[in-house]
Amino acid sequence: MGALIEGKGLTKSFGGLTALKGVDFHLDEGEIIGLIGPNGAGKTTLFNLVSGVFHPDSGKLYFNSKNITILKPFEICRLGIARTFQIVRPFLKMSCFENTLVGIIGRNDKNGGKEERKDEVRTLLKFVGLGNREQTLAKDLTLIEKKRLEMARALATKPKVLLLDEVLAGLNPSEILQALELIEVIRTQLKMTVFWIEHVMGAIMKASDRIIVLDQGEKIKEGKAEEIVSDLKVIEAYLGESDA
Amino acid sequence: MNEFLMYLTNGIVIGVINAISAIGVSLIVGIMRVVNFAHGELYIFAGYFSYHLSASLGVPPLLAMPLSIFFIFLIGIGMERTLIRPTYGDEMYSLIITFVLSIVLQNAALLIFGPYPNKPPNLVSGATNIFGLYHYGNQRLLSFFISIGILLFIFYLIKRTWFGKSIRAVSQDREMSSLVGVDHLRVNMLSFGLGAALAGAAGVIVAPIFPVTPTGSSAISLNAFVVVVLGGMGSLKGCVIGGLALGIIENLGAAYLSTMYRNIFGFVILILVLVFRPWGLFGQKAQ
Amino acid sequence: MGNKQQAGTAKKVGIPALFIILAILPPFFLSQYWLHVMIISLFYVMMASSWNLIAGFTGQVSFAHAAFSGIGAYASGMVAVNLGVPPWLGILIGTGVAALLGLGLGYLCIRMGGIYLSLTTLGFSEILRIIITNEDKWTRGTMGLQVPGFFSEYSKANYYYLFLVVTIFLLIVIYWIVHSEMGLTFRAVLNDELAASSSGINTIRVRILAFTISSAMAGLAGGLYGHYLMLITPDIPSLGQMFLVLAMAVIGGMGSFIGPIVGSFVLETLSEYIRIYGEYHVLLFGLVALAMARFAPEGLMGIVGKKWRKEWVH
Secondary structure, eight states: OOOSEEEEEEEEEETTEEEEEEEEEEEOTTOEEEEEOSTTSSHHHHHHHHTTSSOOSEEEEEETTEEOTTOOHHHHHHHTEEEOOSSOOOOTTSBHHHHHHHHHHTSSOOOSOHHHHHHHHHHHHHHTTOGGGTTSBGGGSOHHHHHHHHHHHHHHTOOSEEEEESSSTTOOHHHHHHHHHHHHHHHHTTOOEEEEEOSOHHHHHHHOSEEEEEETTEEEEEEOHHHHHTOHHHHHHHHHHHHO | OHHHHHHHHHHHHHHHHHHHHHHHHHHHHHHHSOOOTTHHHHHHHHHHHHHIIIIISOOOHHHHHHHHHHHHHHHHHHHIIIIIGGGTTOHHHHHHHHHHHHHHHHHHHHHHHOSSOBOOOOSSOSEEEETTTEEEEHHHHHHHHHHHHHHHHHHHHHHHSHHHHHHHHHHHOHHHHHHTTOOHHHHHHHHHHHHHHHHHHHHHHHTTTSOBOGGGHHHHHHHHHHHHHHHOTTOHHHHHHHHHHHHHHHHHHHHHTOSTTHHHHHHHHHHHHHHHOTTOSSSOOOO | OHHHHHHHHHHHHHHHHHHHHHHHSHHHHSOHHHHHHHHHHHHHHHHHHHHHHHHHHHOOOOSOHHHHHHHHHHHHHHHHHHHOOOHHHHHHHHHHHHHHHHHHHHHHHGGGOHHHHHHHHHHHHHHHHHHHHHOHHHHOGGGOEEOOOSSSSOOHHHHHHHHHHHHHHHHHHHHHHHHSHHHHHHHHHHHOHHHHHHTTOOHHHHHHHHHHHHHHHHHHHHHHHHHHHSEEOTTTTSHHHHHHHHHHHHHHOTTSSSHHHHHHHHHHHHHHHHGGGTTHHHHHHHHHHHHHHHHOTTHHHHHHOHHHHHHHHO
């Protein structure tokens, strides 16, 4: 059995700037994989390639051995890869209920009636802790609530893989613990594979099975948390960032 | 055969004027993602300005032309400051506003200038024998050379000067350009003015050959839009090649196929481009 | 809870019902002239509301809405004149032709983005005008195509009721679409195209669908209009007409259900009063629309009061 998602030699540049240089990576089913690296390392670009927002200049992407390199975002979502955004993008002028419903409507298997979909939305909103916010417009939510809403919308598409882009940024320690529990539940109960970008090092080290480190568009290291922490190259990449 | 060469020459002369007009649209689209639907009206206004300056106020035609272009430049700056600037980031409102503006200006032109075609005086008269093959009007030849001059000037401006570098920086990446210190509000304003001035330039060059009328403006806008789509949005080279192609096709088409349908050739090209090469001849294939 | 909901439902059904009852009355007390103005207003309600469906609810600016109404009118008129097809059937044919052309045009340019749709629809309008003017063998050019009316005996009251019924039908369809799951995808695309696409919404398909539905509605409105005037001229698909429809939606309030309805009645009634000043009224409407788009993008409905509007729209 091959990897769930596999990327081979992914390269992407914008104008004169190379954001990713020949990155290989894979995700196995049921894993929680962390993606770290200094600012501008190409983390979000990698997410954008996997979710179809951009297409790589060269390289290939596979999902369940199917070539998804040039599919559009909605096609990739329907295959089972959902995401959140680093700078949150809920549908601002729509209620939490409507935001989440969009995720269900976008799905291929819309079986069940309107009432069942409503129930599903309510369950999801409760799951991310927005049970009492159903009719609130997304623009009136706090940043943390918007992140949760994006999570609910992503989960509503019933993904096999969830890409989370800095969901912990701006949360306080107790909220981080809650969020980590949520991610663990997503893996164990909903049986999803989680691929996440995070700057909160302690959290991502603790909660990930495996970590990929990007620096200046290249993969410089991959392995378990303890291997990463002790790696010189990784430390240099981060020290280099604090110098700048 | 000589007849064919004559139509071809007409096509080339109109083609370079098309190119100037289209660059005016393309510049604004490339930098601000705004389509100026009032482009044709600015062109018409320039034609009327140069007519009234020279015919009614006695300004020498050679001075009336740059003066008219300068007025249109100022109108462009004013439009950007008052109406376009607040719409940045909201494509829908900029489309609506420039469309409404085109209707307003068209009706204003009808009221101010009347419905009749007007034609500024010719700068030169007579005709020249081209390579002993056919005679060609001196006014048209002069228009051609003025147009080439303007095109060279635009290329110099955009490829060589600081202003051109800022323009290219903003059109490629707004965020990056502001990081390196480009004031993109000012770049936007100046390029909108420049775009308008190019509409004006095309207008004053054409007016002595084809008199302007207020109702002719939508055809002029469309012409420029077709060239921009054909050449590829935001491509200067595309505008020149596209402008020439459209000028030649329209003139040969009108001569050998149908005069009534002169303007349809442009639309047919537009549809063909959308079907076969939607990003245009020289445009970047979008992500 | 139950009571509140019941009250809400009563309001939702009750107030429109009241309006409909009021709408039945005009033929009993309005002069023929003002009845005509009401009929024309209803035509504009259909036009502005269906244009609002794409512009206000998916953020796409089509300049071919008047062109599609012209297609509806000419298609229906030509089959009536040449083949003797009754207007009732003709307007359905016209609607179908408008829908097909809308689908084709939308398919070609919507994938390239909003700017392309606006450019192409503007070109389409202009070309349609040229074709109609030049192919006078079929269309009678600027002379206008004389077509039969709907009723064997001419009666403004009958036309008023016909327009009223079709307008209410279109408004119900629009209301239903906006509040359905399809409408939800429209609004998602308008709010954030990338987020919608990343949530599994085929945004291009949604936009083409909205454009096709809206164009078909314009075709239907145009067909009715043509058979009411009994003379179809190139003014119906003109950009001037397009501008009026756009101004009605913008001034009334885009993106709201009521806005274009209000805008249509206000502008059409107003233009009857200022028509004596000739073409100035286009200039005036243009300036008002500019000011609205610039300073009050939510139009009259936005100014009148958000609370009131909210209860109605959502």
